[in-house]
Amino acid sequence: MKQHTIIIIFTIIALSAVAISLLTYFISHSKKHELAPISTLNTTTTAKNQLTNGFTTKTSSTNQFNNPTTSISTCVTTTTVKTDTPTIMGIANTQVINISSSMKITTTMMNTNVQASTSNQSAFWNIDMPLNYGRSKFGSALLANGQIFVAGGYINSSTIISRTEVYTSTGWQLATSMKAIRATHTVTAFANNTKVLVAGGDTTASVQAAEVYDIVNNTWTSTVNNMSATRDSHTATLLANGQILIAGGWSLSHKSVSAAELYIPSLNSFINTTSMNIARAYLTSTLLSDGSTVLVTGGVNANKNLVSTAELYINGSWILISNSMTQTRAYHAAVLLNDGTVLVAGGGDGGTSAYSTAEFYNPISRNFTAVGSMQYGRGALTLTLLPSGKVLATGGADWASNIYPLVCELYDPVTRTWSNTLMLNQARSYHQTVLTKAIDCDVLGPQFTWILGSTVQLNSFSQADNAKLIGILTIEPVVASAVNEPTNTTLLNAAYDIWQQYEPETFPGAENVNAYALFTFDATWLLIRSLEQLCSITNNHSSPCLSIVNDSFCFNRRLLDSSLLFDIINNNTFLGVSGLVQFSANSTDRVSGVYYIVKNIQSLSNELNYVPVLVWSNSDAWTPHSQQNMIIWPGQSLVAPTGYATIAGVTLRIAVIEAPPFTMTQQVADTNGIITTKLIGYIPDLLAILQTNMGFIPNITLLPSTQSYDGLIDDVANNVYDIVAGDVTILAERREQVSFTDSIYDNSLRIIVRNTASASPDFWFYLRPFSLGVRLCILGSIIFAALLMYLYEGGHNDALKHKPTISRLVMSTWYPLGNIMGYGVDFTVKTGAGRFLTFSVFFLSLVLIATYQATLTSNLTLRQTQNIISGIDDIKNGKIPYGRIGIVTNSSIEAYYLQEISNGIRNFYPLRTEEAIFTSLLSKVIDAAIMDEGVLEYETSSNYCNLTLVGTGFDPSAFGIVFQKNWVYEQVLDVNILSLRESGTINNLKSKWFQSNTCSQSSDTSSGSSIEVMGGLFVTFAVMCGLSIILFIWLKLPIRHRLSQMVLNLRYRICPSARTPPDTPLDVQRPSDVTDV
Template sequence: MQGVLGIRPFVPNTTRLQSVSMRLRNKYQVNRGPTVFGLWAYDTVWLLARSVENVTHANLSFTASNALYNSTDFSKIGVSEMGPKLKASLESTNFNGTSGDFNLVNGQLQSGPFEITNVVGAYNDPVGHWTGGNISIKWPVNNHDVPKGWQWPTTNKTLLIGVPKKPGFTEFVQLNTTASHNFSGYSIKVFQAAIDLLPYKVSYTFEEYDKSYDELVYQVYLKNYDAVVGDITILANRSMYVDFTLPYTESGVRMLAPIKDVNKKSPWTFLAPWTPTLWLTTGAFIFLTGITIWLTEHRVNVEFRGNPANQMGSILYFAFSTLVFAHRERMVSNLSRIVVITWVFVVLILQQSYTASLSSKLTVEQLQTTVTSIEQVVKAGQNVGYLEDSFMPDLLKRLGFNKEKTISLSSPSEYNDALSNGTVAVILDEIPYLKVFLKKYPNNYSMVGPTYKTDGFGFAFPKGSPLVPDVSTKILQVMESDKMTKFDEELYGSSTFTDKGDTTTSTSLTFHSFMGLFLITGVSSILALIIHVFFTIYQRHNSSTSNEAVQNPFQKDELREEDQSIGHTMTSPNFSDNVEIIITSPDSESDFGETSNDEGTPEREISNRQIEMPSFGEMLDHTREGSNE
């Protein structure tokens, strides 16, 4: 019965109770006073006496009795006529008896407060009261704080908890002689928060252990420690000797590598925004556009004529000047205008894209890790660092590293020195340690590569300890509360720890990005050339037909004979013998380098002979004379 809680009616320890208890003990020669039931009986007699006293002035006669002498038939016994009054007096009378307030409600004794007692040895130790209203509960040792209840059910001793000595990453476990528990850190805070949530009290004390983690865990198996608290990684070989709680940190092992700016500034940085393919394609379309404009303009536009060197210069100058919208030549052909408008639209988009990309490469740092995978380090034969006194050597061996290529480090400052001076290419460690390191050195390093699975940090207890499931449950409650968020912010800060090695950096613009634009300008140029060739052939055909009609000798002789038969000769500028008409092909070699004297008729060259044009009056006289004849 030790430690059992009980409940009983509360009896105030008044002077009257002490007097009655003493008289009863003396009368009956007993050591203990009356129980609460004896006190209720005592008070009931007093209630009846008070009620009878209140109705003594009334008639005390009885009804006639039909019962015989010594009869046990109570139904035939006489009834007092003052019974109803006595009943009413009993229900209305109340007084402060030996058991407290004594009064009847609907014929039942009114319940009073109860006393909660705790069995301690041979005595009942009161721990509080229970009433119908809200009162302040007084717990043992005159304490108003609600106790947790029992202590750890398997033992009453204080737990001795081993804590690893951590010279490097003191953020997890740190000796603090000024604190009440003499240890602080992330792991200690999580453990204390979980213990505080247990429904029973657990007394514990910490003790520092300065050997390896495996040996510290093994001390629990040897029963030198009742538990181990700290940054203890949950491993399969350790689980053979102890039971671990659920992990309270992020699990996994990753690689830490330096970062660098991949955008190296050089005299040829202006070429970086475009890939070589895009540069060659743009140059080809510049030449195509220039050739198209020359073919459609040189027959009708003197600005595109001259010797071959000048015409080639005009082609290139016009095409390249469109890149900066500085072309001044006047377009005569509608086909040329369409080609130029389309090409200028493409140039506008290319120019804006080039400017944006070049600005990004010149002003924005594009950071990337020097190493992207662990296989790259193994293949290059580079050194890799790891945290001293950890399980990393076994993992590095499985990943293919030789023991000569692995270097143990013990603190964040050694991590920084080894990476900055090239002693190691990367560091392989658990994610919580890497986050603490990146909080101190956020700008020069980044986590990269895949995550190798581990189970995180946990607390170790002896095999079969009943504390393991309870502490694991409370760890989950702590992780789901705001306390864990506060602990994480104190440990890691507000950094997000994005992987700079996995982010996509700005690359050069490719031909594929502008394929649609080049397709549009290419189609427009080709269509313009096709239409130009078609109309050129058509014009040549019409020009050849006209020349045959003018140079037909039979038609000319017939006209002369007809004029002679009429008796006069009519002179026409189109058929004058003194007119020499020279028709040259627009694509002939002679026209390529010569310019017409008459800019209004670039397709023909007419000699300097003066043609006598007949006046309108002479033509009219000739017509009249012919009609009179």
């Protein structure tokens, strides 16, 4: 009887709790129709919790992207209930962010303490009361009374303040201001956290002064002396002996310092200690487990370079650790772990890059070991050691991507890995405010698709803004009856009757009761059923069936039969007012009866309404709500968004660099005769096609050819331009700063040299087929054959024997020469020996002519194709002096040369522009140059016909359009580039701009032998013709007769018997009579 009385009393109490819960949800939802705040959002309750050492519960939210779980510790003095309340987190830009299913937590009237839990679990962030002053680069410390003290900092980009605040249970209270304004200073609590030392800092210049805040008296006192050096961005570490070690920092002269000093609290003054081995600013300083050793890591040195070294401060001395960190770091964070090691994570250079890497320091081996990396690069982050031994990483900046992560991450020292926690989140009651701000910033439809976790009042927006709201989706948990699934209407009506009986003034009507109230009711009813079953099983009448072991510490209070109660809950299945209620031992989520509904904001009769379009359940996943209701997407479109932001109507700052044929200028005159400059080329045509397809508004800036390509990468990374289009090579090093589209031009490198057709003439080239020895042999053979012919035919051949001796010798010489040349002679041989000699000469002629012709043809062919080098291998082998090779500096060509040819030595001839390549070659300043194939092919076929390419292409690469990392329009640009490649448009542009050839029409360079090669032959022929002309003239001149008479007289003197008076006078003799002479 006693047992049943307890059950009845408990039932009345539980139903009263239901009524209070219903009233709470009605007030917060039905009356105001606002989104549930975080505290209400997480009211899903369960008795299935960890009851060791008190009621410690877990709230899980299963999510299609991750599985965040919140661990909530609380003192439980009220009934533990179990309910299923699906939770929707966040507002989504363009995609669904977070859809959570059923949760189990413990409801209580006590305050809860939210902590990050184990791997794959997350903490909810609640927006607390704001500071009186928005601050950055301030200092903070935890005081003895549990309050938080903050001091100084920037309140805007240039204003530094001295104001201080203290966080108490009632919010942030202003405290006495410091004596000086400070930022990037240190704030260190000491003397059992009853006093605070504020040292150094930036007051537009680094300062040496320090002051002490007394918490009890709320007063500031200056230290007896100043620090030995001006400092900001330094470290201050409280040692176990109560002294404070000050180290490093940024000096007044904008250099990091190595000086260190100790603050002595009993003297309220500083004393010097030994300096660090390396000057450091933006460093970390961590007190190790022994209480006296301090680990200092990373920072920026005196040369303003990031360092990876670390030092130990031991007994007044600094020891440089021989094993450096795995990466240079500044603006990083470090925290001492429970096992005595130190976790070092994040950091960056303060402006252009941030690191996601992490490592830990082992004080025994004095080694650094890399661990798993964080998801985001984080500079200026915060690391916090949690009671669980894990480390929470919050905030920071990824300067490379201009991202300030809202996602927190947990480091598990056991697995040495990081996992995500929940975002630093806006409470749901702020959704309407966020939407209003989104309208002001124009980030709603039609460019963006928003998905909300709850409905908002649509009548609070202006008529002009309604079009931007169309297409927004909301996703909310609902009870089974909302999707035509069965519910326990008998139980629900009984609950409504009790409500109307005891609090009729708060009952909103059955149709207006919020779904969260029904989830809470089912959780309560499940607990009532489970407790009833527990008490029916327990037969010990000496004590109540719900015995609780009391303890002065609330977390040690526990239910005696908690394990049995858990088993009952897991096996208790019933049809509740929200649908089928069922849990399992292997999951904290409800395994059935979970339903969601998606509503779509649509314009009906010129008014905005929520139209249900999709329904989700455990069994059917997403299904249409009805065939009549279709989703209207932003822009009042029936076509689902592509999943990436549209670029239509967006003005893009586009930079192009002048580099024919990619980008060129052309003067164009309009109908009025006004001359304007127009961009033409491969890139302008490509941009015009992209503009037509994508609808963006181009704002094009033409950069000169002297612009360095590496400088363009920096400009995009620093947001000077949105994109850069041109012959910019995709390199891994550049991808660290920016991103690229897919290839817009497949490129390789080529070598350009002067054309050999412009070489100096070789007058004796036609004699080159025979060597000097062969030529002498030919001459000797002709002379020898002439003597034999004179011997064989001189006295027997009628054509010779009547001739003078000289004439016979000449004719004998002419015979083999004419036969060898293939011309023939003026007489025929008469003797057998002469005929055989003729055969010998013919045979010699046949072989010599064939050999000459073949060799000359080969030489002419080789001469036409001969260049000083044949390809890249000749350059690597040093066939051309390196100083005669032209390379455009600050380009990918230079990077290739340094890596593949010179091993990092800049021994080439530096050129600033591509145009300098051609002018330097023509002026013979250089002998060869390396450049992109497309540019060289265009120039040598259109403008520089006396230059030529040698060898084949090497170092294949690709050109891409440059844009910032994580650019919102990245995907739509990539899709369009790929579409142009697949459709052949890219190939058509290549044919248009790279395959034209004007040199073939205007140049006299062809496959035939050039005048420079064959000029020597024609010069020789001209000389021989000249000699024949001189001989002809000689025979016609009168002096010839006198010379002939002199020769005859000389002859007669030598041989008087030859004197025969001529029949005619000498002066009238015929010229033929003296021809032989």
